[in-house]
Structures are given as structure tokens and as C-alpha cells.
Amino acid sequence: xxxxxxxxxxxxxxxxxxxxxxxxxxxxxxxxxxxxxxxxxxxxxxxxxxxxxxxxxxxxxxxxxxxxxxxxxxxxxxxxxxxxxxxxxxxxxxxxxxxxxxxxxxxxxxxxxxxxxxxxxxxxxxxxxxxxxxxxxxxxxxxxxxxxxxxxxxxxxxxxxxxxxxxxxxxxxxxxxxxxxxxxxxxxxxxxxxxxxxxxxxxxxxxxxxxxxxxxxxxxxxxxxxxxxxxx
Ligand code: DC
Numbered sequence: 311x312x313x314x315x316x317x318x319x320x321x322x323x324x325x326x327x328x329x330x331x332x333x334x335x336x337x338x339x340x341x342x343x344x345x346x347x348x349x350x351x352x353x354x355x356x357x358x359x360x361x362x363x364x365x366x367x368x369x370x371x372x373x374x375x376x377x378x379x380x381x382x383x384x385x386x387x388x389x390x391x392x393x394x395x396x397x398x399x400x401x402x403x404x405x406x407x408x409x410x411x412x413x414x415x416x417x418x419x420x421x422x423x424x425x426x427x428x429x430x431x432x433x434x435x436x437x438x439x440x441x442x443x444x445x446x447x448x449x450x451x452x453x454x455x456x457x458x459x460x461x462x463x464x465x466x467x468x469x470x471x472x473x474x475x476x477x478x479x480x481x482x483x484x485x486x487x488x489x490x491x492x493x494x495x496x497x498x499x500x501x502x503x504x505x506x507x508x509x510x511x512x513x514x515x516x517x518x519x520x521x522x523x524x525x526x527x528x529x530x531x532x533x534x535x536x537x538x539x540x541x542x
Pocket of ligand 1: 327328349351354371416444448449501507
């Protein structure tokens with residue numbers, strides 16, 4: 311079992327939409343060889359499953375049932391091979407990134423308290439003695455408040471919009487720049503003002519502004535924070 315600075319590597323990565331947190335968190339998990347979980351993907355998977363089953367976004371009972379039975383598996387090809395997020399035998403990674411799923415997740419699913427509780431519990435159950443890299447909004451504040459390493463990624467609105475634009479196009483989703491900017495503004499607002507699990511940088515989180523950093527530079531900073539002896 312690997313330990314860093316004498317501690318089990320429980321590492322949380324939070325930050326706003328398109329701040330690069332998912333890629334950085336996953337890459338960190340690969341380099342350190344510890345399991346990874348994306349809570350955003352879990353909320354998105356609840357939305358996807360509900361849409362497939364034609365469940366209304368306001369049917370809380372059905373949504374909670376889906377969240378409680380959700381079984382996601384995060385499997386990685388080695389970087390840069392894309393990660394797979396397996397749900398009911400299918401890789402849903404691309405599907406859950408669609409603008410419609412982003413919208414429904416932010417406006418409906420992430421606001422249902424019992425869905426939140428189910429995802430908080432499922433995320434905590436992923437922590438073993440090997441440690442965990444957990445990525446998503448309330449990982450540092452609600453799910454693992456005592457995590458020894460907390461990173462809060464930030465990035466200018468412009469850099470985030472640019473990143474989102476490239477990601478969506480790569481994934482084959484066609485969107486106009488205007489709708490992308492409108493969507494991001496709305497999501498930022500909803501994420502900040504959510505009554506539970508709002509986007510919030512914890513006072514003990516290490517703030518990383520990566521607006522002007524290459525991914526590899528940001529990773530180097532994070533790795534050195536976890537393991538000051540790391541050769542990066
Ligand atoms: O990180 P993301 O963009 O994949 O998250 C999708 C949505 O889910 C986003 O609107 C915020 C919400 N979310 C949340 O409320 N709590 C989390 N721990 C993770 C995501």
C-alpha cells in the first residue's frame with residue numbers, strides 16, 4: 311500500500327465546469343496508481359438512465375431509485391487512451407457529456423437531496439486502503455472533509471469556455487459558441503447557488519489557477535504537493 315508523507319492518498323479535486331479537473335484528477339490517479347471516481351459522472355449517469363427510461367426529471371422517487379442502484383465502473387486505458395465509464399454494460403463516457411445531459415443534471419438531478427445522499431454514500435464506499443482520487447463539486451466540503459489533499463482548480467471563464475468548446479467538438483457534439491457561453495454562465499450560477507453541495511472552495515483547499523498553465527505543468531504542481539520527492 312503506497313503512502314505519501316505517511317498518509318493514505320485520499321485526494322479530492324473540485325472546481326467549476328471545464329476547469330480541467332476531470333482530466334487532471336484522472337491523470338493523477340493513473341500516475342499514482344490509485345483508484346479514481348468522478349462524482350460528476352455519477353450525477354450525469356443518473357440523468358442519462360432517467361432519460362433512457364423516460365422518467366420525468368421531477369419524479370424524485372424514481373430518480374432516487376436510479377441513484378441508489380447506480381453501478382458505475384471507471385476503467386482506464388493508460389493515458390492518453392480514453393477512460394471508460396461503464397454503466398449497465400455500456401461505455402457512457404461520451405453520451406454523458408452532451409449539452410442536454412449537462413443541463414438536466416445541473417437544473418434537476420443535482421438538486422434532489424436524496425440523490426445527493428445516495429451519491430455521497432456510494433463515493434465514500436469507493437475508498438479503500440489504496441486511497442482514492444475523487445473528483446467533483448462537494449468532494450472536499452461534504453464527501454471527504456478530512457481528505458489530506460484538496461485541490462480546487464480554477465481557470466478564467468474564457469479558458470474554460472475554450473476548453474469546453476474543444477471537448478464538445480472532439481466528442482462530436484455540435485453547439486454554437488453562443489449557446490455554449492449561455493450554458494456555462496447558467497451552470498456556474500446554478501452550481502454556486504445550489505442549496506446543498508454548492509461549488510465552494512474549502513479554506514484548506516489548495517487553489518490552482520491553471521488559466522495559463524499547460525496540463526503537464528499543473529500536474530507537476532499537484533504531484534509535488536502530494537509527494538515533495540516526486541521526480542516530475
Ligand atoms: O463536474 P461535472 O460538470 O461533470 O458535473 C455535472 C453536474 O453535476 C454539475 O452541474 C454539478 C453537479 N455535481 C454536483 O452537484 N456535485 C458533485 N459532487 C458533482 C457534480
